[in-house]
Amino acid sequence: MAEVEQREPCAREMRSYAAAFVARVTARNRLPLDYSVASLRVVDFLIDGLRKGGARPERARETLFGLGTYVGEVLVRRAGAVWVDFDAGQRAYFGRPVGVRMPDGRVWNPLGKVVNRFEAGGPQESLYTFYLLLHGRARTRPDTH
Template identity: 45%
Template sequence: MTAHQETRPSAATKPVRWAADAVATLREGARLRLDYSAQSLWRVDRMIDGIRGEGTPYPAVETVLRGLGAYAGEVIVRQTGAEWWAGGGDHWVRTPDGRLWDPIDEARRCFTGDGSLRLLCRDATNAAASRT
């Protein structure tokens, strides 16, 4: 275990694992490489659009969406120095400016055609940068 992992708040445990599982699954199943960059969220948004376009029922992709939302949250954490927060079974990212972001819910919104993980990351990164 690295020093970075040891100092992560306990709220990060589940979403970090969900994100890593999504990265591994997509690398092996869809041959899609995700590198925790903001640019990679373009591919994630397009992939979610494709799943929605196929008419896939939500229950069939619920776990995948949770993993992709956690992945987007990890991108925000790495870009801004944010932390994962948890409560009542939900997980959010808190950026250094004190704002809470819900990338897992945003992934669900992407699936309904009313969200974008790329834009969420852009907004969270810009908000955090404007406060420094």
């Protein structure tokens, strides 16, 4: 049976994709994916588990994409970002059609950041640390989760 190439959602679809992913994974597990900054530690833990469990990139692709949309949605909800469709140059640079734009105009690629964590591992690729060091965040009240 031939493998069907799936289209990645566009920017306007990312919020609902993230919500569906969270509903799917939290229905089976008691994961605290509540869009808090602290929940990015859970994402780090889940990605590390995939790596240590020997998941191949092609088998983990859908899960990594879901985690990437979740990370992006945390940036939207907590840092003032908005989902954007990348232009041709950004798509070529990031290797993805969508990402987030921060309040200061910078664009980031949370989907790629999750893949980097999976491929490279280690604390230097932490999604939690990425958020804490992220340039261009809106000043918001501290996350209480």
